[in-house]
Amino acid sequence: MTKVYYEDAVTTNELEGKTIAILGYGSQGHAHAQNLRDNGNQVIIGVRKGKSADAASKDGFDVYPVFEATKKADIVMVLAPDEVQGKLYQEEIEPNLVDGNALVFAHGFNIHFDVIVPPKNVDVFLVAPKGPGHLVRRTFVEGFAVPALFAVYQDATGKAREVALSYAKGIGATRVGVLETTFKEETETDLFGEQAVLCGGTTHLVQAGFETLVEAGYQPEIAYFEVLHELKLIVDLMYEGGMEKMRYSISNTAEYGDYVSGPRIVTSETKAHMKEVLADIQSGKFAKDFVADNANGFKEFHRMREEQKGHQIEKVGAELRAMMPFVKKDA
Numbered sequence: 501m502t503k504v505y506y507e508d509a510v511t512t513n514e515l516e517g518k519t520i521a522i523l524g525y526g527s528q529g530h531a532h533a534q535n536l537r538d539n540g541n542q543v544i545i546g547v548r549k550g551k552s553a554d555a556a557s558k559d560g561f562d563v564y565p566v567f568e569a570t571k572k573a574d575i576v577m578v579l580a581p582d583e584v585q586g587k588l589y590q591e592e593i594e595p596n597l598v599d600g601n602a603l604v605f606a607h608g609f610n611i612h613f614d615v616i617v618p619p620k621n622v623d624v625f626l627v628a629p630k631g632p633g634h635l636v637r638r639t640f641v642e643g644f645a646v647p648a649l650f651a652v653y654q655d656a657t658g659k660a661r662e663v664a665l666s667y668a669k670g671i672g673a674t675r676v677g678v679l680e681t682t683f684k685e686e687t688e689t690d691l692f693g694e695q696a697v698l699c700g701g702t703t704h705l706v707q708a709g710f711e712t713l714v715e716a717g718y719q720p721e722i723a724y725f726e727v728l729h730e731l732k733l734i735v736d737l738m739y740e741g742g743m744e745k746m747r748y749s750i751s752n753t754a755e756y757g758d759y760v761s762g763p764r765i766v767t768s769e770t771k772a773h774m775k776e777v778l779a780d781i782q783s784g785k786f787a788k789d790f791v792a793d794n795a796n797g798f799k800e801f802h803r804m805r806e807e808q809k810g811h812q813i814e815k816v817g818a819e820l821r822a823m824m825p826f827v828k829k830d831a
């Protein structure tokens with residue numbers, strides 16, 4: 501079994517006495533910044549003027565333009581969206597990196613696909629939480645965490661691994677487990693997971709289930725509870741104890757139906773499509789298409805986002821959730 505790093509595996513804090521600039525104060529940015537600060541580290545924020553900058557100031561951080569924050573920092577964590585990192589790096593980060601700095605990412609996309617080519621005199625590593633940023637913060641406050649991966653791409657100081665592990669501990673990840681990987685493995689598995697299973701696979705499975713019930717004449721509200729709301733409760737059991745615990749809790753009728761109907765839904769054809777998705781990630785085709793759409797004003801991205809927002813399940817869900825005060829509304 502691969503080594504999993506917990507709290508006691510990281511005995512020194514290599515972040516001590518160093519200034520950490522968190523570039524971006526969005527989903528991951530606010531969580532890394534606040535968790536690191538709560539663990540006693542010195543954090544500043546680098547972000548352009550606007551909503552994020554206002555939020556970071558309100559949360560008590562010193563906020564600077566990216567250019568200036570990079571200049572002030574020893575450790576520079578790039579938490580702007582992947583599609584803006586290349587330009588941001590060229591214009592505001594690279595000119596301000598000096599010998600022995602650490603250039604850090606939460607996803608290997610731009611290094612792995614050669615959008616960013618760092619200079620040789622800095623450490624380059626990633627610390628990638630395996631969960632949404634808002635839960636990186638929420639779970640930390642609740643006393644546990646989201647697990648994370650770390651990988652060293654370049655070790656200029658001879659200490660990059662130790663600094664990466666200290667960073668992972670600083671955001672709380674060693675409370676629940678940190679695994680070592682490479683930029684290639686993190687990038688390709690993360691893109692595959694979000695496209696085929698966690699986001700793309702799940703949303704489209706849920707929508708298809710909802711549409712099937714509604715088109716057959718069942719009430720949309722009942723379809724929503726059946727295929728979306730209850731999904732969390734089923735996944736919670738899988739999270740706690742794998743498929744076996746979930747199957748222990750459901751009825752024998754449901755378990756029998758799982759075995760006979762599941763393979764009719766996720767077929768060998770579905771798996772062949774998953775392999776195509778993975779091949780497009782590995783060849784760089786997905787990255788090329790994503791970067792090209794961004795260069796074209798994200799026309800296709802925005803069209804798909806609007807189309808999805810208009811789906812009936814979103815409208816029915818919003819109405820139902822408005823009547824569910826127990827469902828957390830904040831991110």
Ligand SMILES: NC(=O)C1=CN([C@@H]2O[C@H](COP(=O)(O)OP(=O)(O)OC[C@H]3O[C@@H](n4cnc5c(N)ncnc54)[C@H](OP(=O)(O)O)[C@@H]3O)[C@@H](O)[C@H]2O)C=CC1
Nearest residue numbers: 524525526527528547548550552579580581606607632633
């Ligand atoms: N979202 C997640 O949970 C996860 C994300 N990651 C990775 O973390 C990184 C950050 O993603 P995420 O947290 O989703 O990003 P968000 O979109 O949530 O936040 C981006 C932040 O960057 C700022 N920003 C955007 N453009 C610029 C710019 N040109 N100059 C300066 N600041 C800018 C935004 O500020 P403004 O308000 O001004 O737009 C915002 O504060 C990515 O590499 C992603 O792959 C990894 C694991 C999970």
Ligand SMILES: CC[C@](O)(C(C)=O)C(=O)O
Nearest residue numbers: 630631632633690694698
């Ligand atoms: C699953 C999506 C993710 O990879 C994540 C939250 O881990 C992302 O890029 O946001």
Ligand SMILES: [Mg+2]
Nearest residue numbers: 629630631690
């Ligand atoms: Mg991910």
Ligand SMILES: [Mg+2]
Nearest residue numbers: 607690691694
């Ligand atoms: Mg991702």
